[in-house]
Amino acid sequence: MTSVFISYRRADTSHAVDVLDAALVRAFGRAHVFRDVASLQAGRDYLPALQKAVAGSDAFIALVGHSWATGEGRSHVEQRDDPVRMEVAAALAQGVPVLPVLVDGATMPGVADLPMEVAKLSRLHALPLRLDHAEQDTAAVVASVRAERGRFWSRPGRRRSATTRREELQGDWMSEDGRGTVLTYKFNSDGTYLFVGTSRITRPTGWMEFESQHVGEYEVSGRDLRLTPFRATISQRDTDFPQQAFADRPQGVRNSVFTFQLTAPDVLALTTAKGETVSYRRSG
Numbered sequence: 001m002t003s004v005f006i007s008y009r010r011a012d013t014s015h016a017v018d019v020l021d022a023a024l025v026r027a028f029g030r031a032h033v034f035r036d037v038a039s040l041q042a043g044r045d046y047l048p049a050l051q052k053a054v055a056g057s058d059a060f061i062a063l064v065g066h067s068w069a070t071g072e073g074r075s076h077v078e079q080r081d082d083p084v085r086m087e088v089a090a091a092l093a094q095g096v097p098v099l100p101v102l103v104d105g106a107t108m109p110g111v112a113d114l115p116m117e118v119a120k121l122s123r124l125h126a127l128p129l130r131l132d133h134a135e136q137d138t139a140a141v142v143a144s145v146r147a148e149r150g151r152f153w154s155r156p157g158r159r160r161s162a163t164t165r166r167e168e169l170q171g172d173w174m175s176e177d178g179r180g181t182v183l184t185y186k187f188n189s190d191g192t193y194l195f196v197g198t199s200r201i202t203r204p205t206g207w208m209e210f211e212s213q214h215v216g217e218y219e220v221s222g223r224d225l226r227l228t229p230f231r232a233t234i235s236q237r238d239t240d241f242p243q244q245a246f247a248d249r250p251q252g253v254r255n256s257v258f259t260f261q262l263t264a265p266d267v268l269a270l271t272t273a274k275g276e277t278v279s280y281r282r283s284g
Contacts, residue, residue: 003032003057003058003059003149003265004028004033004034004058005053005060007087009063009068009084012065012066012067012068012103013063013103016063016131017035019129019131019134023141024061028282032171036050051090055094057091059096059099059145059149060087060097061099062088062099062101063101063129064100064106065104066105077109077114085115085117085118088121092120092121098121098124099124099126099127099145101127101141102127102129105130110122111123127141146266166218168262169218169220169225170187170188171186171284172184172282173185173187173268173280173283174281175279175281180199181197181200182197183196183197183280185280191218191219193214193216193217193218194215195213195227197211197212205239205240206239208236208241209237211234211235211236212234212235212251213233214227215231215232216230217230220260223259223261224257225260225270227256227257227258229255232250234248234251256272258270258272259271266282267282268281
C-alpha cells in the first residue's frame with residue numbers, strides 16, 4: 001500500500017519534487033512514497049498503476065507550480081486525459097486527504113478556473129514550498145502529512161481493514177525502552193524478516209552488551225503475525241572483560257505468534273499470547 005502519493009508536473013516543479021520526495025522518503029521510507037519516476041515499472045500502462053496507487057494512499061500531495069493549470073497558451077486541467085487532473089480527481093472522489101503545496105510563490109487557481117471534479121482543490125488550505133527555505137518548508141509538509149494520515153486512519157472501518165494487510169508491516173520498526181534495550185524488526189516484501197534486539201548494562205567502569213539476531217519467515221492471518229525463525233544467534237561484548245566476548249553463537253528460539261495492530265500509520269503494537277504489548281515506530 002502506498003502511504004503518500006506525490007502529484008506534480010515536471011515542467012514547473014521538477015526540482016521541487018526532488019526536494020520534497022527526498023524529505024518524504026526519509027520520513028516514511030521509499031516503499032511508502034509514490035512518485036511516478038521512482039515507483040512505476042517500465043513497460044506498464046501507467047494509468048491503471050496511477051489509479052491503484054491513488055486508491056491505496058492515505059495522503060495525497062498536489063504540487064502546484066506557476067503553470068500547473070495552464071501552459072503554453074492552453075489549459076492543462078481542461079483536458080479530460082490530463083494525468084494530473086485524473087490523479088487529483090481520483091483522490092478527491094475517494095476521500096483521500098489532499099494537501100496542496102504551492103511551489104516558489106505559485107498561487108492556487110480559483111474555483112471558476114478548474115473543472116468541477118477538481119474544483120474543491122482551490123478551497124483546500126495549501127502550504128508553501130520555497131526552494132530557498134526548503135528544509136523548513138519540507139518539514140512543515142511532512143508534519144502535515146503525518147497529521148492527515150492519522151486522521152485518515154481513525155475513520156471507522158479504515159483501521160480494521162488496513163491492519164489485516166501484510167504490506168503494512170513491510171519496512172523497518174524500532175522500539176526503545178529508555179533503559180538500554182532496543183528492539184528492531186525488518187519485514188521484507190518476500191516474506192522474510194530480521195529481528196535484532198540489543199540490551200546494554202552500564203557500569204561505573206564500562207558496559208556489557210548482548211545482541212540477539214533472528215532471521216526467518218513471517219505470515220499474516222487476520223491480525224495474527226506468526227514468526228518462524230530459521231537462524232538465531234547471540235553475541236556479547238564487555239568492555240571490562242573483553243575475554244568473555246563472543247559473536248554469533250547459535251541460539252535456540254521457538255516460533256512465536258503475536259496479535260498486531262497499526263494504531264497509527266507509523267506505530268505498530270505487537271501483543272504476545274500473555275497479553276504483553278510492545279509498541280514500535282516505523283524507522284524506514
